[in-house]
Amino acid sequence: MELSIHNNCQGRDWGRVAQIMSHFGLSGAPPEDHKRAFENSYAVTFLYDGEILIGFGRAISDGVGQAAIYNIAVAPEYHGQGLGRLIIEDLLKHVSHCNVVLYTHPDKVEFYKHLGFRRMKTGMALYRDPDMLQEMGFIE
Ligand SMILES: CC(C)(COP(=O)(O)OP(=O)(O)OC[C@H]1O[C@@H](n2cnc3c(N)ncnc32)[C@H](O)[C@@H]1OP(=O)(O)O)[C@@H](O)C(=O)NCCC(=O)NCCS
Structure with missing residues (x-):
């Protein structure tokens, strides 16, 4: 695997984000809604294997003491390789000053x-x- 981590929204394949979210029943929202949600978030994490988007997640925050994590997903064929943990740990680094909640x-x-x-x-x-x-x- 040629793994890389990206913490911005530029050039992301929002169709693939929507497809992965829909695959897991997490959301049926169209690509442009995911783009807006990620762009409006405090911290974002995207994982790639080479050019392929294989996982992502985002955190919203007041930037002071509170944060919430959303939309954590890893493409099915990449499960069980520590990537879900990697996404969470990467997001937590960006809100290390916060209490973090999620559902x-x-x-x-x-x-x-x-x-x-x-x-x-x-x-x-x-x-x-x-x-x-x-x-x-x-x-x-
Ligand atoms: C949840 C999800 C992101 C986990 O991703 P993953 O890459 O398979 O998980 P990891 O390999 O990073 O697992 C990290 C650790 O959690 C453990 N783990 C993974 N799934 C687990 C489960 N369902 N219950 C308990 N432990 C679990 C692993 O054994 C691993 O332990 P280790 O680090 O001590 O070896 C992935 O299953 C997924 O995308 N699911 C569909 C989307 C979803 O439901 N997202 C959550 C809703 S917000």
Whole structure:
């Protein structure tokens, strides 16, 4: 693997971002929405194998003490090689002064626990489609 890490949004293949997100059921948003979301984020991480985009993630932050991580994904054929950890650790470097929160699919809770995250006892969410999120196991 010819691995490289990029921390900016210039020249990214937003179609591939949308395709990977959609593959995992994380989002059905079109490429231009992902472009806007990543461009409006505080920190972004993109992983490439040569010219191929193989993983990404982003953090929003107030730049002072609070941050939240979103849209972590690694292309399926690259799973299990430490790349998910690499994306998280790279994002955390950019918000090292912050408390960091995230919410994830119920299947991935153990992954984040393994990386040092702890379950929040008072996390609250106001979702636009609470019935669907309840069905998926995200909220009570
Ligand atoms: C979650 C995801 C990013 C993990 O990527 P990955 O590159 O396969 O994970 P890594 O190889 O970096 O794993 C890092 C560590 O977590 C562990 N791990 C990976 N998946 C795990 C799981 N589901 N439960 C517990 N531990 C897990 C690995 O064993 C590894 O441990 P080690 O560093 O001690 O050897 C990847 O599965 C993915 O893209 N999933 C689909 C998208 C998604 O669900 N994203 C999260 C929603 S925000």
